[in-house]
Amino acid sequence: MFIFKLLLKNAFRHKLRTLLTMVGLVVAICAFGLLRTIISAWYAGVEGSSSTRLVTRSAISLTFPLPMNYAQRLKGVDGVSSISWSNWFGGVYQTERNFFPQFAVDPVSYLALYPEYRLSDEERLAFLRDRQGAIVGRKLANKYGWKIGDKIPIRGTIYPGTWTFTLRGIWDGAEAKTDESQLLFHWALLNESIRKLAPKRADFVGVYMLGIKDPQNAALISQRVDAGFKNSLAETLTETESAFQLSFVSMSEAILLAIEAVSYIIIVIIMAVMANTMTMTARERLAEYATLKALGFAPGFVVKLLFGESLMIALLGGLAGIALTLPLAAGFGKAIGSLLPAFHVSGLTMTLQMLAALVVGAVAAAWPAWKMSRIDIVQGLRHVA
Template identity: 85%
Template sequence: MFILKLLLKNVFRHKLRTSLTLVGLVVAICAFGLLRTIVGAWYAGVEGSSSTRLVTRSAISLTFALPLNYGQRLKAVEGVSGISWSNWFGGVYITERNFFPQFAVEPSSYLALYPEYRLKDAERLAFLRDRQGIIVGRKLANKYGWAVGDQIPLRGTIYPGTWTFNLRGIWDGAEAKTDENHMLMHWAYLNETIRKLYPKRADAVGVYILGINDPQNAALISQRVDALFKNSLAETLTETESAFQLSFVSMSETILVAINAVSLIIVVIIMAVMANTMTMTARERLAEYATLKALGFPPAFVVRLLFGESLLIALIGGGIGLALTLPLAAGFASAVGSLFPSFRVTGLTMALQLLAALIVGVVAAAWPAWKMSRIDIVQGLRHVA
């Protein structure tokens, strides 16, 4: 208890310097945590993917569609337990700023492959019966204040015209990482309209989703699927759902590397600031440390004082920074809307924030502690602070 009181008194002996150091540490820990959360949110789609689902798309590019008649042949592939399909709709809700993913799907088979979408039975049935029906995730509904029964107008970009849909259900994710920020509609309704307006674009599928029972056979089943359509007019590329999601993340890999680098640089900068603070502190108290040694206190006691003071500052700043990260992350998530499927500060991120603060505290005190443990008592007593 005596040591703690002594440390607290020493820490706030120079209130302005300590306060400025704490502010810098808080900002650094907050920024580190927020940047780590952004990187984690970028990979949320990968983490939320299932090992029992494969995605089959055009081998050329996602912008090239696959024929609808591929579905029957895919069902016959050994190892495939179920199939569904989807098209990217790309509509605009009121203004271009209101971006969120929209997929036209085959409802019954699609929902069977995505059991993590928890939908009430009555809402599921209403969606299946209404060709103009849609369902959305809870976060998306909350963002725009939608309720079951609302009519949602979308202005088509890929498929021109104004499309009006009936909101028939709102799903909740089975886990925190489950995406609740997108919309599902009927592929058949979209296809019927396209057949009337643009017959050549009808009966086309953006991607097929394949259900498999044994994730260990994912590579083998993927090879079987792609071999089935080899040398056809529309060759396929089949991969696990996580690999499919990673293909999108890889497009921004350079940005993610830069964000990770910045988060580490921030910690290094505050480490240098903290080390300077502790060095100034040790220099000012040179005579005090020499007096302690003259009274018989061992060098280890001086070392413990400096490390204790540095760690106390680091823990206070790290704790405040950690506490502020949560509301900052919530505000950031609200600002970016549905850009990230899931945006939350994980336990790992919080642990890394505290670890970073402790490392800063230890490293900052290492040099001055070593110097003070080796001071000459006579020279120290002559020192004028």
């Protein structure tokens, strides 16, 4: 207890300097946490993917659809236990700024394949019965204040016209990383409209989702699927859901590397600032440390004082930085909406923040502690702070 009081008193002997150092540390740890959260949110789709699902798309490009008659052949592939399909819709709600993912899906098979979308039995049944019905994630519903029964007009960009859906259900994600920022509606409704406007474009889907029982055979099943459509008019590319999601993330890999680099640079900068603070502190107390050595205290005691003081400042600044990160991340996540749907500060990020703060404290005290442990008592007593 005596050591703790001594460290606390020493840490705040120069209140302004200590507070300014702590403010810099808080800002750095908070910025580090936010940048790490952005990276984690970017990979949320990959982390939230299931090992029991495969995605089959056109081997040429995702923009090329696949025929609907592929469904029966896919069901017959050895290892495939279930199948569903979806189309990207790409509309906007009210204004261009209100953009979020919308998919036309086969309701029965899709919801069976995605059990992490948790709906009540009543809402599920209402969605299945209403061809004009739609379901959305909780995050999206909260953003726009939607309630069950509301009419949601979506202006199509790929498929022209205004499409009005009736909200029949709001799902909650089974985990924090489950995407709750999507709107799903009936693929049959979209296909009927396409058949009327452009019959040749009807009966096509964007991607197929395949359910498998044994994730260890994912590569083998993928090969079987693609081999079945080899040399056809629409060859396929089948991959795990995580690989499919990672293909989108890889498009921004350079940006993510830059963000990660900046997060570490921030820590290095505050490390230099705090090292300067601890060096100034040690220089001002040179006579005190010399006196302690003259009284018989071992050099290790002086080292403990400097390390303890530095770690205490780092600990307080780190805790304050983590506490500030949580509301800032919540506000940032709300502002960016569906761009990064699973934006939350994870336990790993907070652990890294605290570890970064302690590393800063330890490294900042290393040089002055080593110097003070080797001071000459006579020269130290002659020093005037």
